[in-house]
Amino acid sequence: MVKGGYRKLNYLKILTVISMLCVIACATTATQDALQQAGAHYKIGVAYLNEAKAQQAFVEFQKAYELNPNDKEVLNAIGVIYLLYFDETAKAIEFFEKAAKVDPNYSDVFNNLGVAYEKLGRFDTAISLYKKAVSNPLYSTPDKAYIGMGNSYYRLGKYEDAVSSYKEAVKRSPNLSLSYMRMALCYNSMGRYGDASTAMTHAINLDHVYKGDREKALDDFTIRMLKTSGYEEKDIRDYIEILKY
Secondary structure (H helix, E strand, O other), X not given: OHHHHHHHHHHHHHHHHHHHHHHHHHHHHHHHHHHHHHHHHHHHHHHHHHOOOHHHHHHHHHHHHHHOOOOHHHHHHHHHXXXXXXXXXXXXXXXXXXXXXXXXXXXXXXXXXXXXXHHOOOXXXXXXXXXXXXXXXXXXXXXHHHHHHXXXXXXXXXXXXXXXXXXXXXXXXXXXXXXXXXXXXXXXXXXXXXXXXXXXXXXXXXXXXXOOOHHHHHHHHHHHHOOXXXXXXXXXXXXXXXXXX
């Protein structure tokens, strides 16, 4: 009887282990399926965003988020929608910060946080976030963060620091016209009008739309000025002034 009971106990233990393994395997399969579905929704969202269909993209990103709430790219994408399309900066920051917690070395999200705080007028905070972004040697587009850094320095009236930041952007992306346009604003504010004109001319030559046509640039800025306000309107007014030197 003892031997029979012992065998029965071992048999029950084996069944328990097998059952546990089945549960784990099923859970793993379910998790993998959820991750695959989340990835599919994310890709669809990116495709919509590339077509400027922000609401459709947002829905797909939300579906991905429900399936995989710890995907840094999904969190970042939702933040981008809130920031650039829905004008909900606080919500954007919330999702960017979630992404940063998932990956403390995610430079793209620190750049986006910088953009968000710059939009709020918190330029010192923005600068520190841009610096965090470029501190990662694996960051593939540091020129974006250097331009953002330069913009924040410019708003603070630190024109030399702004120019230095734009020059760092140029080192990494020599044909980016925006760096030279922003430098032109700095030189103009510093009273270095010749340098401002030179920088603007170079920017117009590099721009893939203007292709060196100053009149085309002037017309474009004039139209854009009617659609903007605040800092952006002043920047465009200054661009127009520089173009007329």
